[in-house]
Amino acid sequence: MKRPKNAYDHINSFNDLKNEQFRLLYETRLARRKLEMSVLELQSTLSPIRLLGTLFSEWVKPVKAGIKQWLVDFIRGNSKQDREEVK
Numbered sequence: 001m002k003r004p005k006n007a008y009d010h011i012n013s014f015n016d017l018k019n020e021q022f023r024l025l026y027e028t029r030l031a032r033r034k035l036e037m038s039v040l041e042l043q044s045t046l047s048p049i050r051l052l053g054t055l056f057s058e059w060v061k062p063v064k065a066g067i068k069q070w071l072v073d074f075i076r077g078n079s080k081q082d083r084e085e086v087k
Contacts, residue, residue: 011017044050 008020011020
């Protein structure tokens, strides 16, 4: 009965073993850093301050457009009745 192929068949000496140990160590560190970066990105995206800022900026857009239109109408001397008659 054949044994299944081992992922460490290429290790024939202590140097190979040491090199494989370092490779696995760095591979683990890289995976851990990628996970930490993903967690940091998620935390910054879901930050309550950032969410409140985004919601506030979305709420302000229509208000800002209304104030701008009111100022333009006020400067031009148009009233609400004039705009309704033009339509």
